[in-house]
Amino acid sequence: MKRRPTKNRSRWGFSSEGIGRAIKISMTWVGLLWVVEIVDLSSGFQLDGYGILPRKVDGLMGIFWSPLLHADFAHLIANSGPLVLLLIMLFSHRQYRPKSSLAFIWLVSGLGTWLIGRPAIHIGASSIVYGLAAFLMTASFWMRSWRAFFLSILALLMFGGLFYGLFHIQKGVSWEGHLSGALAGVWVAWLMHARHA
Numbered sequence: 627m628k629r630r631p632t633k634n635r636s637r638w639g640f641s642s643e644g645i646g647r648a649i650k651i652s653m654t655w656v657g658l659l660w661v662v663e664i665v666d667l668s669s670g671f672q673l674d675g676y677g678i679l680p681r682k683v684d685g686l687m688g689i690f691w692s693p694l695l696h697a698d699f700a701h702l703i704a705n706s707g708p709l710v711l712l713l714i715m716l717f718s719h720r721q722y723r724p725k726s727s728l729a730f731i732w733l734v735s736g737l738g739t740w741l742i743g744r745p746a747i748h749i750g751a752s753s754i755v756y757g758l759a760a761f762l763m764t765a766s767f768w769m770r771s772w773r774a775f776f777l778s779i780l781a782l783l784m785f786g787g788l789f790y791g792l793f794h795i796q797k798g799v800s801w802e803g804h805l806s807g808a809l810a811g812v813w814v815a816w817l818m819h820a821r822h823a
Contacts, residue, residue, distance in 0.1 A: 644720075645714070645718055647717065648713070648714045648715075648717035648718040651713065651717045652709075652710050652711075652714045652717065653710065655709070656706050656709055656710050656713075659694060659702060659706065659709075659751060660702065662694045662695065663695075663696055663699060666695065666696075667699075671697075673691075673695055674695055674697065674747065674749055675747065676688060676691045676692075676695065677691065677747040677748050677749035678692045678736060678739050678740050678743060678747065678749070678803075679740075679746075680739065680740050680741070680742070680743035680745060680746075680748070680802075681740065681741070685740060686740060688736070688747070688748070688749075689732075689733060689736030689737055689739075690736070692736055692739070692748060692749050692750070692753070692803075693750065693751040693753060693754050694751070695749040695750065696749060696750050696751070697749065697750070701750060705751040705752055705755055708755045708785060708788070709754065709755055709758075711784065712755060712758040712759060712762065712781070712785070713728075713758070715758075715777050715781060716728065716758055716761075718777075719771075719773055719774060719777060721769060721771055721773075721774065722761075722762075722765060722774070722818075723818055726818065727818055728754075728758075730810070730814045730817065730818075731754060731757035731758065731761060731807070731811055731814050732754060732757075734757075734806075734809075734810035734814065735753040735756070735757045735803065735806045735807040735810040735811075736753065736806075737806075738802075738805070738806025738807075738809060738810060739753060739800065739803045739806045741806075742802050742805075742806065743800065743802040748800045748802065748803050749800075750800065750803065752800070752803060753800070753803035753806055753807035755788070755807065756788060756789075756792075756803075756804045756805075756807030756808045757808065757810045757811035757814070758811060759781055759785040759788055759808075759811065760807070760808040760809075760810075760811030760815070761811035761812070761814055761815045762777055762778055762781035763778050763781050763782050763785075763786075763811075764778070764811070764815045764816075765815040765818070765819055766778040767815075768815065768820045769819050789808065792804055792808065
């Protein structure tokens, strides 16, 4: 039985079809964040109250909503660019198990923020940004894939500087979300791929 040829596949295993799909998914996700922020603005930013409120039972629901919410458009713009690129990288490689990996990073980073966060409402997709960056940088340790190795180097070059934010604490910035996201990314990379190494 002959293998079905893949259209426009490079020597690294990327295909124009796969990249196009990854771009579409990425832009849809980030577009959703902009829609939510417009709705939030029209409501007088009342949606921001649905963020993560650490160690409060009613703050647990914020784990699901927090990455969709932002303090203002400047906050959203700061997260949109990195998130677009990281999601494209994630969804361009099926071996990453992108849907499951994104879901676990989302939940684990949120839970970590709920456990260690300061008593304030934590919102923003930066925990996902840190989680995806850490995931992409470390997953190749357990994956036997040149494509994953290439993407890990690319992620390191493009987003390695983000991790300065783990040690540069600013007022109003959830370093707890950044740290929880980074740790979640490494843990999810191990969970998804170490058993198959």
